[in-house]
Amino acid sequence: MQLEGKVIDTMRQRQSVRTYHDVALTEEHIKNIENYIEEIPRISPFGKIGNIEFIEVTSNRSEKGVKLGTYGFIKSQKGYLVGISEKDTYSLVKFAYNFQMLVLYLTELGLGTCWMGGTFSRKSFEKELIVSEGEFIPCVTPVGYPREKRRLFDKAIRAVAKSDNRKAWENLFFDESFHSSLSKDNAGQLELPLEMVRIGPSASNKQPWRLVVSKDRRQVHFYIEHTPNYSSSLGYDMQLLDIGIAMCQFDLACKELQLAGEWVVENPGMNVNNEQIEYLYTWKSR
Incomplete structure (x- = not known):
């Protein structure tokens, strides 16, 4: 399962999304995400590096009831992709390559994402996942359906971060x-x-x-x-x-x-x- 269509166009179109529609992800989209995660070790030049887990969210809580929050002004997200990796230099670089492949795939599906490396509670996510000794969670991204018109504070955040x-x-x-x-x-x-x-x-x-x-x-x-x-x-x-x-x-x-x-x-x-x-x-x- 490779990225479909024109990936260069996808890269040009993708933006960090912080405001989502308050609508649950469809079963088809969840299945697509999980299938692509399983496919990454085969299609990546680096094979399997760490793990990526998908967590579905309802009212900012996972199915286990763990509160995952609205970090960095993230609003109405309905899931998170959570990365697990070792901390050494080359593990982090190769892991990020694989994670970005998945982010681009979600963009092609019409889903919004936003890389987050520091503005979230690692302890909350660690309650959801098995993190082995020597590993940690370097990043997460919310997942959801982007609002067609970003709220004013969403635009303001992009301006402060100089995202454009x-x-x-x-x-x-x-x-x-x-x-x-x-x-x-x-x-x-x-x-x-x-x-x-x-x-x-x-x-x-x-x-x-x-x-x-x-x-x-x-x-x-x-x-x-x-x-x-x-x-x-x-x-x-x-x-x-x-x-x-x-x-x-x-x-x-x-x-x-x-x-x-x-x-x-x-x-x-x-x-x-x-x-x-x-x-x-x-x-x-x-």
Whole structure:
């Protein structure tokens, strides 16, 4: 079960939804969600990473009666997708890739989502799920039917979070090294996949991804520029999820454009000149 239709169009259309219709999810949609979760280990390049669980909600309480709340001004959601992962760097990155695949699939179904990494009670969700030693809940997303007209406070939240603003190409993408910015005109067949990275969601819209494209345009090196102390109170680096999201956006766009590639960890050893920038992955054309 792959994403249907045009995933690039889906990426362009998706927005974080905080206000939902007070209507229960249909049995068909719940079945679709659960089936896709089971399918992820087969269709993801990283296989099974952690777990993703769907919890149905009625009046902000699960079937077990646990109150899950209306965190971050989330209103009338009828379910949550809950992620479970180990805390190490590569587990978080790969998990976020898989979680974003599911978020995009829900978008195609006409369902609303909103990545949440810090503004929810992990203890409440832990009462619902089996979280093994060494694992934790890095993120959740509400699930529901979006209101056609967002409420005023929903628009206000987007404005405060700068959700509709994105950094310019020259601040995110680089040509051969960090000394030269990459322009759209010189990106070649990678222009659309890179643009899908640029418009992808990230915590507080920080967009911590920094991508360096090789001279032959056959390799793309993914780096993270950490925001110091950004999520230190949570006990993990939330921005690693953003890199997994960016990798998913890039990879799925490439696949739609029939650009075959694979993910490898082969640090090119570039001169970074910024102690906050860290190499993570390379996409290599096949």
